[in-house]
Amino acid sequence: xxxxxxxxxxxxxxxxxxxxxxxxxxxxxxxxxxxxxxxxxxxxxxxxxxxxxxxxxxxxxxxxxxxxxxxxxxxxxxxxxxxxxxxxxxxxxxxxxxxxxxxxxxxxxxxxxxxxxxxxxxxxxxxxxxxxxxxxxxxxxxxxxxxxxxxxxxxxxxxxxxxxxxxxxxxxxxxxxxxxxxxxxxxxxxxxxxxxxxxxxxxxxxxxxxxxxxxxxxxxxxxxxxxxxxxxxxxxxxxxxxxxxx
Amino acid sequence: xxxxxxxxxxxxxxxxxxxxxxxxxxxxxxxxxxxxxxxxxxxxxxxxxxxxxxxxxxxxxxxxxxxxxxxxxxxxxxxxxxxxxxxxxxxxxxxxxxxxxxxxxxxxxxxxxxxxxxxxxxxxxxxxxxxxxxxxxxxxxxxxxxxxxxxxxxxxxxxxxxxxxxxxxxxxxxxxxxxxxxxxxxxxxxxxxxxxxxxxxxxxxxxxxxxxxxxxxxxxxxxxxxxxxxxxxxxxxxxxxxxxxxxxxxxxxxxxxxxxxxxxxxxx
Numbered sequence: 001x002x003x004x005x006x007x008x009x010x011x012x013x014x015x016x017x018x019x020x021x022x023x024x025x026x027x028x029x030x031x032x033x034x035x036x037x038x039x040x041x042x043x044x045x046x047x048x049x050x051x052x053x054x055x056x057x058x059x060x061x062x063x064x065x066x067x068x069x070x071x072x073x074x075x076x077x078x079x080x081x082x083x084x085x086x087x088x089x090x091x092x093x094x095x096x097x098x099x100x101x102x103x104x105x106x107x108x109x110x111x112x113x114x115x116x117x118x119x120x121x122x123x124x125x126x127x128x129x130x131x132x133x134x135x136x137x138x139x140x141x142x143x144x145x146x147x148x149x150x151x152x153x154x155x156x157x158x159x160x161x162x163x164x165x166x167x168x169x170x171x172x173x174x175x176x177x178x179x180x181x182x183x184x185x186x187x188x189x190x191x192x193x194x195x196x197x198x199x200x201x202x203x204x205x206x207x208x209x210x211x212x213x214x215x216x217x218x219x220x221x222x223x224x225x226x227x228x229x230x231x232x233x234x235x236x237x238x239x240x241x242x243x244x245x246x
Numbered sequence: 247x248x249x250x251x252x253x254x255x256x257x258x259x260x261x262x263x264x265x266x267x268x269x270x271x272x273x274x275x276x277x278x279x280x281x282x283x284x285x286x287x288x289x290x291x292x293x294x295x296x297x298x299x300x301x302x303x304x305x306x307x308x309x310x311x312x313x314x315x316x317x318x319x320x321x322x323x324x325x326x327x328x329x330x331x332x333x334x335x336x337x338x339x340x341x342x343x344x345x346x347x348x349x350x351x352x353x354x355x356x357x358x359x360x361x362x363x364x365x366x367x368x369x370x371x372x373x374x375x376x377x378x379x380x381x382x383x384x385x386x387x388x389x390x391x392x393x394x395x396x397x398x399x400x401x402x403x404x405x406x407x408x409x410x411x412x413x414x415x416x417x418x419x420x421x422x423x424x425x426x427x428x429x430x431x432x433x434x435x436x437x438x439x440x441x442x443x444x445x446x447x448x449x450x451x452x453x454x455x456x457x458x459x460x461x462x463x464x465x466x467x468x469x470x471x472x473x474x475x476x477x478x479x480x481x482x483x484x485x486x487x488x489x490x491x492x493x494x495x496x497x498x499x500x501x502x503x504x505x506x507x508x509x510x511x512x513x514x
Contacts, residue, residue, distance in 0.1 A: 113417045116424035120450045164505075171502045175495060182491050190450040193461040193479035195368055195487050198288040200279035207272035214265045219258040 003109035006046055010067065010105045013042035017098035024090060036094060040074040043101065047071050054111055059127035061112030063104050065134075065244050070100035072135025076169070085161035092142055122186045129180035133173045134243035137212070137236040140169035144215070144232035151226035166232055167216065173236070174212045181205060208242055211235050256330035264324050271320060275313055284309055293376040296369035321362065328359050350501045357494040364487045372481035377463050381473045388478055391438040394460055398432040400446075401465055401472040408467035426450070431462055431474040447476075457482040 020035030047067055051057060058064040077093040080086050117123045143166030150160060184205065185195050196202060215232035278284045287307030291299050296314075304311045332355050335348065378386045386394045401408075407419050430446040435455050445453040452461040463475040 114420040114422070115416050116419050116421050116426065117450065119421050119426040123450070168502065168505050171498065171505065175498045175502060178491075178495050178498065182488070182495065185488065185491065187450070189459075189484055189488075190452055191461065192292070192463065193374070193452065193459045193477050193481075194292070195484060196365060198291040200276040203272040203276040203279070207269045207276070210265050210269050210272070214262065214269070217258055217261045217265060219262055 005049065006063075006109035007105070009042050009046035009049070010101055010108045013039045013046065013070075014098055014101040014105055016042060017094050017101065021091065021094050021098070024094075032090075036074075037078060039094075039097070039101075040071070040078055043067065043071045043074055043097075050111065054114070056118050057124040057128035058131065059112050059118065059124060060131070061107075061110070063107040063110045064112055065131050066100045066104035066107075068128075068131045069135040069138060069240075069244065070097050070104065072132055073097050073100065073138050076136065076139040080165070083161075083165065085165070088146055088162070089142055092145070093139075096138065096142065120187065120190075122183045122190070125183040126180050126187055129176050129183060130243055133177035133180060134240050136169055136173035136176055137239045137243075140166050140173055141233055141236035141240065143169055144229050144236060148226055148229035148233050151229060163229060163232075166229070170212060170215055170232065170236065173239070174209070177209060177212060181209065204242065208239055211239050211242075252330050252333055255326060256334040257327075260327050261324070261331070264320060264327060268317075268320050268324065271313075271317060275317070278309075278313075281309075283307070284313075287311075293374070295372065295374045298374075321366075325359060325362060328355055332356065332359075347501075347504055350497055350504060353497040354494065354501060357490055357497055360490045361487070361494055364483055364490060368481065368483050368487070371483065372457065372479070374480075375478045377475050377477040379466055379473045379475050381470055385436075386476060386478070392458065392478070392480075393436045394476060394478060395434040395436055395441070396431060396474060396476070397434065397444070398430075399465070399472050399474050400428070400430050400432070402428040405465075405467040405472050408465050408472070429465065431476070433460060433476065435460060459484070 016035045016039035020032045020039065023029075023035060024032035047058065050064065050067070058068045073093065074097050077089060077097065080089075143162050147160060147162040147166055150162065188194055188197055212235065215228070215235050218228045218231050279288060284307075287310030290303050290307065291310065291314075293299075294302075300311075332352055336352060373389070375386075375388050380386055380394075380396045382396055382399045384396050386396075388394070403424055407415075407423060410418055426449055430448045432444070432446045433453065434441040434444040435453065435458060436442065443453065443455045447453045447460060447462045449462055449464070452459050454460075457480050459479045459481070461477045461479065463477050466473040466475060
């Protein structure tokens with residue numbers, strides 16, 4: 001029965017996004033905006049129901065990761081909709097959110113196994129903040145991709161608004177990712193007595209943080225061409241894939 | 247050192263390429279960690295202080311030693327690049343323009359450097375003792391007159407769960423099947439035969455006294471009954487590290503808030 005509820009909620013959110021995209025194509029912006037907000041509300045309801053049912057925050061697993069990333073991406077799209085230059089993200093943003101919901105639908109209600117360490121809030125926060133950072137990085141990816149297509153096809157300078165917003169989204173993803181790492185450090189201190197562990201997971205975490213910081217350190221000589229946007233696009237995409245497909 | 251040399255050291259070209267090489271090196275480390283010899287080397291590094299590991303065990307794990315050496319060299323070059331970058335930013339900042347942004351920028355980089363330094367110090371300062379499997383009534387002798395006495399091992403759930411390993415354990419030992427509060431080990435931290443602190447330690451809930459941390463790594467089950475795996479670490483860096491890390495996040499948040507100010511209309 002709970003699985004049916006999640007199936008209905010996720011499917012409804014998925015079709016709300018698709019209908020919104022169709023209405024926007026017909027220039028019925030009001031309907032499109034309403035359906036986009038409805039999809040976000042349904043995603044939020046499904047996510048909250050999962051939290052209440054499991055009595056924990058979303059952690060890894062196909063359903064939880066896809067749903068939470070769709071939620072973060074949806075929130076970013078709606079809350080930045082009024083900002084200049086963001087209208088161009090309407091289609092790619094909603095298509096990506098719908099794709100994530102489609103992915104979540106294939107495993108609707110299949111929550112990650114319940115391991116005893118989820119008793120600890122720091123452990124929950126580590127995973128939760130990581131997938132939140134991946135959602136923000138996905139939003140940054142969209143913005144960098146927009147900036148890159150501007151420079152590649154339209155031959156305009158890429159220090160445009162999409163680039164600036166992309167950098168802001170990247171910094172936000174970095175902040176959330178570092179917060180996840182701080183939770184992980186507390187977990188490590190309480191579980192092993194160390195602040196760092198020599199293991200593959202820790203090396204990957206450090207590499208992911210440096211990957212997020214790389215687009216902010218592209219040399220000045222390259223800033224006026226598409227390399228800056230390209231580096232941002234590649235790094236954010238790699239970060240999303242590394243977190244979502246561990 | 248001349249100003250020109252510092253400017254060269256502060257180059258973003260160096261930063262960018264160093265970040266790329268560091269990422270590649272860390273990913274390589276993560277991939278080769280699957281190799282038995284490499285993973286054994288890493289496991290032995292986790293047991294004791296890296297300083298002691300280099301002296302006592304480093305020679306037995308040459309591959310890990312080489313990987314660590316390159317990592318430290320890359321980190322050191324990044325540190326020099328970071329210091330030069332901060333120097334250039336501060337000495338060449340235009341007076342009165344974007345002062346807050348400049349200070350936040352400097353704070354982020356200084357705090358990042360501090361976090362890296364604390365990571366480095368953690369490898370050299372303090373003491374780490376290998377985990378020991380103990381049952382009630384046993385004592386683990388450390389050094390400098392320190393020891394840990396185990397008074398009670400209290401495990402209320404099915405002990406057969408403790409025989410499970412890896413994925414099977416993760417899928418089976420749920421929050422319902424493992425009571426984090428009721429399962430505990432009562433230990434005393436002893437110095438020169440005098441107990442200095444007695445407490446019940448639980449999973450992810452260690453005991454701390456000054457710089458000494460006593461951690462419950464897990465429970466074990468065998469013919470002698472339920473045992474506890476206990477590890478002691480002596481380090482004064484835990485609190486400074488967490489504070490520096492939190493300040494780094496706060497400074498980045500401040501930078502973000504300064505960056506999302508409304509965009510001037512002519513640019514929009």
